[in-house]
Amino acid sequence: MSRLVMKFGGTSVANLDRIRNVARHVKREVDAGHDVAVVVSAMAGKTNELVAWCRDASSMHDAREYDAVVASGEQITSGLLAIALQALGIQARSWQGWQIPIRTSDAHASARILEIDGSELISRFTERKEVAVIAGFQGISPQTGRITTLGRGGSDTSAVAIAAAIRADRCDIYTDVDGVYTTDPRVVPKARRLDRIAFEDMLELASQGAKVLQVRSVELGMTQNMPIFVRSSFDAPEDIDPHGTPPGTLICGEEDIMESHVVTGIAFSKDEAQISVRQIEDKPGVAASIFVPLADANINVDMIVQNVSEDGKTTDLTFTVPASDHARARETITRAKDMIGYARLDSATDVAKISVIGSGMRSHAGVAAQAFKALSDKGINIRAITTSEIKFSLLIDTAYTELAVRTLHTLYGLDQT
Template sequence: MSRLVMKFGGTSVADLERIRRVARLVAAEVESGKQVAVVVSAMAGKTNELVAWTDGAGAAAQGIPESDDEYDVVVASGEQVTAGLLSMTLRNMGLRARSWLGWQIPIITDEAHGKARIDEIPPEKLAAALDGGEVAVIAGFQGVDRQGRIATLGRGGSDTSAVAIAAALEAACDIYTDVDGVYTTDPRIEAKARRLAKISYEEMLEMASLGAKVLQTRSVELAMAYKVPVRVLSSFVEPGEATGAGTIVCDEEEIVEKRIVSGVAYSRDEAKISLFGLPDHPGVSKEIFGRLADANVNVDMIVQSHARTADTANMEFTVGKRDAARAVEIVRAAQQEIGFDDVHVDEEVAKVSVIGVGMRSHAGVAKTMFGALAEKGVNIQVISTSEIKISVLIDAAYTELAVRALHAAYGLDQL
């Protein structure tokens, strides 16, 4: 008998009416003959309320480290509530169901409270419940560490819970969300954006890390590692109509109709930092990026340019906008050791990327990209590439223009 993990986020379980809707979607899958485990988030808004309380309780702190283990105790309660309510609702519809909390399964995590990683999910108890004909309603986002304390997986962690449980149960995983799939680009920018029937794990990973917030990055990594077939679909689909809906995230080999470029993504979350007048000798990069790494500042794109006449270089790199001020502080504090003349921050930048596994075997992808942008007069500030992605940093004012130009240039409006 085939097994299915269904995951519903906070907006899908925001109130009792929506929980009943979710219960009907679950019932339809049970009726179709599947064994079903359901992973739920906290009701929309509840996690924020709980987090605000922990902030308040921590606000009395005077330089004392955060109590992340107690934060987890408080915040994990939100998913517990939803799991109980959905289980009651399913029973009232005549199904057999019970709730499972992280410590009951158990979902064993490391001790990095507030952002724990799942170490292990022994599948025996859940599998026995499913084999016994019971729907397992699982509180997402939470597990238990080896000390027996509650641990949460960080924001968006319910996606990761769902995929990890699907891996443990050798099940497929349907992620119900407020969009009906993965699109070739953001439909709010390009009305011609199309839903993809399938996308590879690698492409989804690039999309997710670029700010297409359909799936949490770690859940995609996990799905790829354990080859869990994941489907993204809307929780507003009618019961019984889920078949064929949404976007399937799967192995590259399972995608028959290969595309060179699958999507155009963008992010306005980065800032560009420029250092001018650096000494042109080995070790400068280490001086800069070693200091940033020590301070936990993630650097994304980097480009170094040499002045033609002088013996100095310039360095440009991007960091998350919220880290920008701190990054500048760190390099300024080490101006002597690094040796530069001036530092400049530009927050008015956007990163636009084209993504596609077809790039591996097709030349000319970059050429098409640069040509399309040049034609629209979009200046490229920084370029970075991976095996299946080309990203460019541009003036943020050109974001929509660039996205639309690239979407057309790769024929994505004619899938």
């Protein structure tokens, strides 16, 4: 017997049939003897509808009222799932954030969880075997007593935080994919589902555009050392052996991964624009003169590459922004030309970023060097390189994206056999 959190997103609870399907998933785990807390999102589309109403009421709407309005979406799902569970003969009750309570900061619409009191939920497991159905995405500010929300996708974070609070053995995230892959299977048919991935690798993979679950929930899993299991909600509940090992990916501590590859996965993004500011003075403050105006314009800068200057006087600085911000970024830099003092501004929108991720890199030298060689053999030019402890990223021409990803996928032994 163990204690589980099961989290279901909006598409998994989109209508009553899907909610009944979720109830059968929960019943399977209850029948297997587990204590179960379920965390639910709003029915698909519901949150967007509520957000649109708030915007319609006022473009400058009060975030506190926004939270009261949008939190109702999860409230509805939690009650409906409790009813559906009871219809299967399972003891269940719904919990709103303020009832548990899930205490958060008062940063409305993007609150952080401060503390969850799991004692009542635990005593109900013990005394009545009651399933807790918890409205995700929401909490309460202890200062004001008002409803808060965690920001979009926050239900993943709710689930991991609840799991830590009730000392669960695992947090299962049911989603519309059956796990985390070495790379996008639509681009690389030989992409392999990972049985396990370290929290750190998942963080890099998630923030590089693998949209399986929220980055914050992975961070929380890492700090709380709570294993997160990503699995599909579309499998028929009856086809799953609760005592077997279902398909999915376990996100866990490195120490729980016996045999790890040096490289875990490859992420890529085609929506990049590259901007190079040529012959700027190599002196303190010049980087700030470029990036402060961009930040003021709310432009998100990703890669930044600056080389050591040859002559100690001038250097080039290259950075990437989302392709949709390319024109605005150029204007912003051009407007700041006098302050920056550069000779030329080059840019390109037909660039892609490839990121190779693996905590195994820390103990393996020459991992990036293999990539440079392999890409060069295929005639792919590398425009820029950045590296971190467990990741390196390359900027290349967009046209070569798929070829580069496939080449590296094979190079690092990630292909399915």
